[in-house]
Amino acid sequence: MKFSAALAIFVLAVSQSLSVAAAQDNYPEKPITLIVPYGAGGTTDVMARALGTSLSKQLKQPVIIENKPGVGGSMGVAAMQTAKPDGYTLTMTPVGIFRQPHLQPVSWDPIRDVTYIATILTYDFAVAVKADSPFKTAKDLVDYAKQHPGEIDYGTPGRYTGNQVVLAMLGKREGVEFTHIPYKGDADATAALVGGHVRAAVVTNSILAQVKSGNVRVLATADEARNPEFEGVPTLKELGYDVVVKSPLGIGGPANLPAPIVEKLDKAIKAALEDNEVKTAAKNFGVRTYYLDHDAYAAFAKNEYETQKPLITDLGL
Numbered sequence: 001m002k003f004s005a006a007l008a009i010f011v012l013a014v015s016q017s018l019s020v021a022a023a024q025d026n027y028p029e030k031p032i033t034l035i036v037p038y039g040a041g042g043t044t045d046v047m048a049r050a051l052g053t054s055l056s057k058q059l060k061q062p063v064i065i066e067n068k069p070g071v072g073g074s075m076g077v078a079a080m081q082t083a084k085p086d087g088y089t090l091t092m093t094p095v096g097i098f099r100q101p102h103l104q105p106v107s108w109d110p111i112r113d114v115t116y117i118a119t120i121l122t123y124d125f126a127v128a129v130k131a132d133s134p135f136k137t138a139k140d141l142v143d144y145a146k147q148h149p150g151e152i153d154y155g156t157p158g159r160y161t162g163n164q165v166v167l168a169m170l171g172k173r174e175g176v177e178f179t180h181i182p183y184k185g186d187a188d189a190t191a192a193l194v195g196g197h198v199r200a201a202v203v204t205n206s207i208l209a210q211v212k213s214g215n216v217r218v219l220a221t222a223d224e225a226r227n228p229e230f231e232g233v234p235t236l237k238e239l240g241y242d243v244v245v246k247s248p249l250g251i252g253g254p255a256n257l258p259a260p261i262v263e264k265l266d267k268a269i270k271a272a273l274e275d276n277e278v279k280t281a282a283k284n285f286g287v288r289t290y291y292l293d294h295d296a297y298a299a300f301a302k303n304e305y306e307t308q309k310p311l312i313t314d315l316g317l
Contacts, residue, residue: 024260027087031062034251035076035091038157039069039185043206043285044092044249047121050281054272059264069184072096072158076252078108083254087261090117093252096161098305102312103160110305115257116297118269119250121282122290123204125166125222126230130193131215133200138220138239141200145176153179154200155189162247163189163202166222168315169243170236190216204247205229205286229286248290250297266294 032055036048045067052063068075076091083089097110127138135141145152156163159182167178178200183189186203193201194215201207202222208229210216220236221227222245236243251269253262272278273289282289292300 024258027261027264028059028061030088031064032059032087033064033066033089035079035089036065036067037069037073037076037092037094038067039187040067041206042157042186043123043204043287044094044186046206046285047249047278047281047287048092050275050278051120051269051272054275054278055268058268058271070158072100072160072182074100074106074108077110077114078106080113080252080254081108085115085254085256085258087253087257087265090251090253090265093250093301094161095247095249095304096158098301099165099308099312100160101305102309111302113255114252114301115255115262115294116301117251117253117257117262117294118266119248119290119292119297119300120269120273121249121287122223123162123247123249123287124227124230125163125202125204125245125247126207126218126233127166127220127222127236128190128193128201128203128207128210128216128218129199130196131217133217135200135219136217138234138236138241141219142170142174142176142241145171145178146174149177150179152200153181153198154202155181155183155192155198156202157185157189157204158182162245163204165311165315166202166236166243166245167200169245170241172315173242208286227286227288229283248292248300250292262294 034052036045038044048065052065056063073094073096077097100106129135154167164180171178181198186206189201189203192198218230218233220234221230222236222243224244273291
């Protein structure tokens with residue numbers, strides 16, 4: 001009886017193992033949900049939809065976009081705690097998720113609870129004002145803030161996002177005070193700026209549509225080098241301000257996502273970045289595609305998480 005029971009357990013274990021292996025080999029067999037942790041209409045949302053369309057063609061299954069805005073872009077990584085590690089629930093993973101655990105109590109861990117699959121693009125953080133604003137340059141904005149502490153309020157897609165870090169860093173370096181107003185996404189922050197509810201905004205490349213329509217003016221961006229799509233716009237660094245904030249965006253899944261699924265998704269994402277429709281969406285929003293494979297992205301995530309704490313201490317966030 002003992003032998004028979006042991007044999008039965010062994011057979012069951014082998015059967016389950018073969019079933020799991022078959023599921024991984026046949027992945028995907030049903031629609032995939034991709035969480036966008038920002039509201040509809042912003043850069044991340046538009047790029048996610050273009051990418052999702054391309055991935056659907058390659059993987060032969062629909063990729064459903066689910067917007068979950070709020071909490072500084074962390075709703076997606078929070079959802080990974082309860083998602084099954086089967087590849088059917090994925091999330092966009094903004095850099096802010098490596099910062100938040102150092103700033104406030106969170107239930108999730110960006111290293112423990114996420115499998116990093118690949119990066120897809122890098123943002124430009126743009127410091128913008130309305131077209132009729134008296135601030136013509138970044139220096140105008142800084143000089144006014146020095147003379148009127150706290151009077152410059154600015155909108156961003158949320159607390160502790162890289163967007164907030166840009167003016168927090170500028171304020172720290174220049175000894176000035178800016179008042180942060182968080183919104184649920186780029187679209188909301190931009191609407192607040194255009195509507196005159198805030199005097200400035202730090203948003204990503206989606207602001208280009210408002211620039212082209214003549215509604216807003218971008219004073220500077222926060223990367224190391226200029227983005228040609230922001231024609232004539234300098235970086236804060238070249239203006240003499242010690243402010244550089246990079247923001248690669250990627251896709252992650254739940255912890256313990258099986259390697260065959262990770263590799264299949266990684267390969268599909270890399271191919272999608274060469275898709276003409278994805279390239280067109282990126283160009284329309286002025287973003288640059290940026291690819292790191294799953295190994296490189298996992299290493300980046302670990303390093304970024306470790307380096308955020310001293311940055312936060314320095315900025316006094």
